Amino acid sequence: xxxxxxxxxxxxxxxxxxxxxxxxxxxxxxxxxxxxxxxxxxxxxxxxxxxxxxxxxxxxxxxxxxxxxxxxxxxxxxxxxxxxxxxxxxxxxxxxxxxxxxxxxxxxxxxxxxxxxxxxxxxxxxxxxxxxxxxxxxxxxxxxxxxxxxxxxxxxxxxxxxxxxxxxxxxxxxxxxxxxxxxxxxxxxxxxxxxxxxxxxxxxxxxxxxxxxxxxxxxxxxxxxxxxxxxxxxxxxxxxxxxxxxxxxxxxxxxxxxxxxxxxxxxxxxxxxxxxxxxxxxxxxxxxxxxxxxxxxxxxxxxxxxxxxxxx
Amino acid sequence: xxxxxxxxxxxxxxxxxxxxxxxxxxxxxxxxxxxxxxxxxxxxxxxxxxxxxxxxxxxxxxxxxxxxxxxxxxxxxxxxxxxxxxxxxxxxxxxxxxxxxxxxxxxxxxxxxxxxxxxxxxxxxxxxxxxxxxxxxxxxxxxxxxxxxxxxxxxxxxxxxxxxxxxxxxxxxxxxxxxxxxxxxxxxxxxxxxxxxxxxxxxxxxxxxxxxxxxxxxxxxxxxxxxxxxxxxxxxxxxxxxxxxxxxxxxxxxxxxxxxxxxxxxxxxxxxxxxxxxxxxxxxxxxxxxxxxxxxxxxxxxxxxxx
Numbered sequence: 011x012x013x014x015x016x017x018x019x020x021x022x023x024x025x026x027x028x029x030x031x032x033x034x035x036x037x038x039x040x041x042x043x044x045x046x047x048x049x050x051x052x053x054x055x056x057x058x059x060x061x062x063x064x065x066x067x068x069x070x071x072x073x074x075x076x077x078x079x080x081x082x083x084x085x086x087x088x089x090x091x092x093x094x095x096x097x098x099x100x101x102x103x104x105x106x107x108x109x110x111x112x113x114x115x116x117x118x119x120x121x122x123x124x125x126x127x128x129x130x131x132x133x134x135x136x137x138x139x140x141x142x143x144x145x146x147x148x149x150x151x152x153x154x155x156x157x158x159x160x161x162x163x164x165x166x167x168x169x170x171x172x173x174x175x176x177x178x179x180x181x182x183x184x185x186x187x188x189x190x191x192x193x194x195x196x197x198x199x200x201x202x203x204x205x206x207x208x209x210x211x212x213x214x215x216x217x218x219x220x221x222x223x224x225x226x227x228x229x230x231x232x233x234x235x236x237x238x239x240x241x242x243x244x245x246x247x248x249x250x251x252x253x254x255x256x257x258x259x260x261x262x263x264x265x266x267x268x269x270x271x272x273x274x275x276x277x278x279x280x281x282x283x284x285x286x287x288x289x290x291x292x293x294x295x296x297x298x299x300x301x302x303x304x305x306x307x308x309x310x311x312x313x314x315x316x317x318x319x320x321x322x
Numbered sequence: 323x324x325x326x327x328x329x330x331x332x333x334x335x336x337x338x339x340x341x342x343x344x345x346x347x348x349x350x351x352x353x354x355x356x357x358x359x360x361x362x363x364x365x366x367x368x369x370x371x372x373x374x375x376x377x378x379x380x381x382x383x384x385x386x387x388x389x390x391x392x393x394x395x396x397x398x399x400x401x402x403x404x405x406x407x408x409x410x411x412x413x414x415x416x417x418x419x420x421x422x423x424x425x426x427x428x429x430x431x432x433x434x435x436x437x438x439x440x441x442x443x444x445x446x447x448x449x450x451x452x453x454x455x456x457x458x459x460x461x462x463x464x465x466x467x468x469x470x471x472x473x474x475x476x477x478x479x480x481x482x483x484x485x486x487x488x489x490x491x492x493x494x495x496x497x498x499x500x501x502x503x504x505x506x507x508x509x510x511x512x513x514x515x516x517x518x519x520x521x522x523x524x525x526x527x528x529x530x531x532x533x534x535x536x537x538x539x540x541x542x543x544x545x546x547x548x549x550x551x552x553x554x555x556x557x558x559x560x561x562x563x564x565x566x567x568x569x570x571x572x573x574x575x576x577x578x579x580x581x582x583x584x585x586x587x588x589x590x591x592x593x594x595x596x597x598x599x600x601x602x603x604x605x606x607x608x609x610x611x612x613x614x615x616x617x618x619x620x621x622x623x624x625x626x627x628x629x
Contacts, residue, residue, distance in 0.1 A: 291325040
């Protein structure tokens, strides 16, 4: 359970440790913990991934693509024109009471909203990189709706970074069924969803989906991948979302402290370079996992997902 | 700056034959082994169908009258009494236990302290030492400056003094060994892993002090001599840390990480295991101790050392 209080001496110990580049767990300022990642562990979902960061922080993301109607009610005409040709992305983040006692009952509501909104803001705009027009089946009528549901099972700091990287892995894993559109002749368009197991495609633009790097300002320095105690010491937090080209896709500052303009610049640059290398390692990992599975299938071996039966 | 992604590992279901250092194999019969090894159960799992047995904590009787576990943990048998000790149970204070706690609330003549118990423990104003070691009744003036002694969030080491009617514990810090904690970092482990010992204060040879709370809270700090504490007894409630050099910081971090590695692999935590883990960890840089394979290497070395 993450603590909500910190003593002044712990605070001081962490602060001075950050300054000396020896954090309480021996890491340097820009060291990330190991991530354990598995994709495709939920069979009912179109795509899924689970990430565990270091000792704790356990996030499961499920992606479901469903058929839906394009809703144009009460939308201005010029907006409707664009909307008619697009699919939708709907995000939801939920913190399980298993993660912390504070999340029991209604305790997690505000936090859930905050996380959901953050994910939604990044993924529901042009910066998300997802090609929403490709998700449209019949303009003005039918489209794919991508539901992204994240659930937090354990909390040991640095939650948003984990949610974003898990989402990216889950989107890579997502299979959108192919559709065959037919014109029946009388102006009516009908479509069929491919029954073929092989008849799927990836979500267009998954590779452009950004990841997030949270930079915690402690003293006059900043650190990444903070532990819960370090998060309590943090004066100001800056969330930098970066895509694979190193383009900044979003910034969010939280916390009551202030950030010096020169430090802000430095933090964004750190976030950019870290984000890019995070994406590189993440992509390598998900591709390697997929290749392993393909190899096994070609050898007609059983492919077993460990899911929650994993030992570590 | 490198990011490391790993695949999850399967839990091995095969029976692992333990081969010790000399290559000897445990040759106990499977039936005999049952008498020595602890039995781990999950909720709902049948423990025994013996009608003679008595049900203890962590068990229930099924419809067919058999005894089943209601929590995940280790089966404990005392004659006919069968109970299951949960691995992640909350702490149940016993008089005389050394605990580490965090102040959650300052109220009328008392502090509420989180000690990983079902309810917060109580530290009465009358159960603390005044600065300077003066012995007197606590006055209203003391009551007004309670936050000068302990305020919300402060960590302290204390002893369980007794229990209240509702089951919550009462603590005291009437000893120079007890009081506010400074100069170090805080580690949480499952409470079951810390066993009662002769002493829970240890000084490790690496210039690190250790306070093992029986409630699973552990404080790892820079070594300070007792005499310097006595000299300025006004400072017992100070929040100021001493200067800690880089080397000492790394030693503290190393001890913390060793403890975390032990708890991850469910090994008992006492000064012997911590020393073994620390020595085993010296082959690796401190930050590598967070890596799972390194943790495994260290704990297997500890297991070998314990034999």
